[in-house]
Amino acid sequence: MSRDYKQFPDDDNGNVLWQMHEDGDDLTEAHEIEYSIAFSSEEKADQCAIYLLKEEQKITLFEDEDSNEWVVTIYVYMEPEYEDIVDLEEWFTKIAGQFEGEYDGWGCMAYVYDDEEDDDLVLEEEQKAN
Structure with a gap:
């Protein structure tokens, strides 16, 4: 399958989402996505x-x-979804700045079914850091 650059733009977020898709993760299902902000104080x-x-x-x-x-x-x-992730990143970056922190990226668990392992659920962690 060729990459749809409207759905998976050529940047860090698009690349992680494309890799999740290529690994067999169902991106139409909700995931718990973790966004991080780091502080020295x-x-x-x-x-x-x-x-x-x-x-x-x-x-x-x-x-x-x-x-x-x-x-x-x-x-x-x-x-x-790409646009929603970008919107949340912008919001969390703004909040980080208000409190002298630094937005540090997002990650989530990818849920991938591997047909070769009798349909056992295989968990893989996808990470993206800015």
Whole structure:
């Protein structure tokens, strides 16, 4: 199958979505997509987390021990469509800037059925970082 560049543009987001599609992931099914914002300050991460909770977002907040950064992860249950992902990235980038953080990309679990393994569900993680 040839790539439809309207559905899968030639950029990081389009490339990840195309790879998910090529791997057999059903992009018409909703996925829980994780968007991340990184902070050097716990105080700013806390402020951002509270803001996102007030915006009725599902989040987690943790300290990454390797980088000593505080990471807010936002979980959005949605069909992984290019335009929607770009819109959310823009919104999360704006929010990150308001709290002196940096938008750090998105990822999700890909649900792929492998016919050679008796239709057992095979989980693969797809990641995209800016």
